[in-house]
Each structure stands twice: as structure tokens, then as C-alpha cells.
Amino acid sequence: MSSATGHAAVVGGDAISRDRVDALLRAVPPRDRETRPEALARSERQRRRWATQVVVTDELARRACADRGLTPPAEVSPTRVLAVAETDVADLGSIVAAALAHSPAARxxxxxxxxxxxxxxxAVRDYYxxxxxxxxxxxxxxxGADPFDGAAKADFLPYQEVREGVVRELRRAAGRRAFFDWLDRARADVVYAHGHEHPGDPSHPDHEHRH
Structure with missing residues (x-):
């Protein structure tokens, strides 16, 4: 294991510097505007844990890309404000959505x-x-035709006309499931430093599942 102080996590025996987590935190504005000291402290603890997960996902993705012989595009500056679409947060969860926005390797x-x-x-025909x-x-x-009651065949776009779009949509959904499965396996052996654990870790009294 690498001997480094100030690490946030250890991935494959290598320490992940807290500096990477701090850089991400600077690039992501807080979602909650807490004013009470105790609420602010809790919010910031969870933000740090959340950011650690994003950085760990980036690191794991870099390693997976290297294993597969993939060369991700150049990384953008980690200090820029990171914008994550709300629809992606709803579909993917905030950790994966932010990781994909932040990490060329994850993308x-x-x-x-x-x-x-x-x-x-x-499967394509069944979806249609x-x-x-x-x-x-x-x-x-x-x-205002009712697709479930009284609509004629001519009221629907032909299967062959929409087939490729359905294939793309189903492939995209399957790719996302594969990404989640890979991430669950890849981070199983990650060791987190105190204060950087997963924000949903039930062993912590202030855990949450908003991720």
C-alpha cells in the first residue's frame, strides 16, 4: 500500500489524495443552503463523503479504461464549476451523474x-x-387519439421507422445497468479514510440515501 498522508481512500493499494476531493468540492456548489451550525456541519460532512465517491469512481474508471486499452479524452480543469443535469440526477443518482460529468474516463x-x-x-418488438x-x-x-382505445393502425408510426431509435434507447439503458454493475463490483474493495465513507453507509448515524 502506498504510504501517503492526507488520503481520502485507498484503491488497489494506492492512496487517493484528499486534494482531489477538495478540488471537486470547490467545483460543485452546495445543494443545500444551511445556516444553523450543526446542520451546516452535517451537510458538509455528507458533501465530502459524496465527493469522495465521485473521485473514487473516476479513479476506478481510469483503471478500467487502462485495463481495456481505452484512451479517454483529456481531462477538463477540475476547478471549473461542475454542472450536472437534474434529469441525470433523477435517472442515475447524484454520485454517478456527477462522476459522468466530471470524469472523461467514466464517460x-x-x-x-x-x-x-x-x-x-x-426485445425491441416487445418494447414497441x-x-x-x-x-x-x-x-x-x-x-387526441387514445392509443389504448380506438386508435387505428395508421395512428402509429410504423415499427420499422422507429426500430433503430428503440434499439438505441434499450442499448443505452443496458449500458447504464452494466456500468452500475461494474461500479458495484469495482468499489467493493475500496477502503475509505475516516470522514470519507459512503454517504449512505448505515454504520454512520448521519447516513443518507440521497445519491
Missing amino acids: ELLAELEAEQHVPEA DRNLDRFLTAEALRR
Whole structure:
């Protein structure tokens, strides 16, 4: 194990510097504007734990990319304000959403995992058949056609016309699941320094699951 002081976590025997966590914290404005001292202290503890998870995800993704022979694009400055779309937070959770916004390696790995996904034709057709309300024509939408009661075949976009879009959507969803599965496995052996544990760790009285 690397002998380094001021580390936030140890990944594969290497210490991850607290400086990386601090740089991320400077780039991400607090979501909560607490004013009471005890609430502010708790919020900042959780922010540090959250940022540690983002940095660890970045480090793990760098290693995974190296193992796969992938070369992520150049890293942007860690001091810029990090903007994370609320829709990504809702879909991915704030840790993974921020990691993908912050880490070129995480984005490269996700793209690779997505490209590896095979979407069976039967799954594409089943998605189309079960979600016909998403495939109404513009005219049917203007008319207020009910996709579940009384809509004619002509009211729906043909399967072959939308098939590629459905394949992309299902592959993207499968890629995200593969990314989550990889991350769960990859961080299982990470050792965190005191004050940098996962914000949802139930062994801490102020844990939370808003991630």
C-alpha cells in the first residue's frame, strides 16, 4: 500500500489524495443552503463523503479504461464549476451523474459498455408493442387519439421507422445497468479514510440515501 498522508481512500493499494476531493468540492456548489451550525456541519460532512465517491469512481474508471486499452479524452480543469443535469440526477443518482460529468474516463467506459450490449430483436418488438402510446403520429396526437382505445393502425408510426431509435434507447439503458454493475463490483474493495465513507453507509448515524 502506498504510504501517503492526507488520503481520502485507498484503491488497489494506492492512496487517493484528499486534494482531489477538495478540488471537486470547490467545483460543485452546495445543494443545500444551511445556516444553523450543526446542520451546516452535517451537510458538509455528507458533501465530502459524496465527493469522495465521485473521485473514487473516476479513479476506478481510469483503471478500467487502462485495463481495456481505452484512451479517454483529456481531462477538463477540475476547478471549473461542475454542472450536472437534474434529469441525470433523477435517472442515475447524484454520485454517478456527477462522476459522468466530471470524469472523461467514466464517460469513455460507459460508452464502451453501451457498445457491447446486444439488444435482441424480440426485445425491441416487445418494447414497441407495450409502449404504443410513445409512437403516435403527429396527426394522431393533434386529434387526441387514445392509443389504448380506438386508435387505428395508421395512428402509429410504423415499427420499422422507429426500430433503430428503440434499439438505441434499450442499448443505452443496458449500458447504464452494466456500468452500475461494474461500479458495484469495482468499489467493493475500496477502503475509505475516516470522514470519507459512503454517504449512505448505515454504520454512520448521519447516513443518507440521497445519491
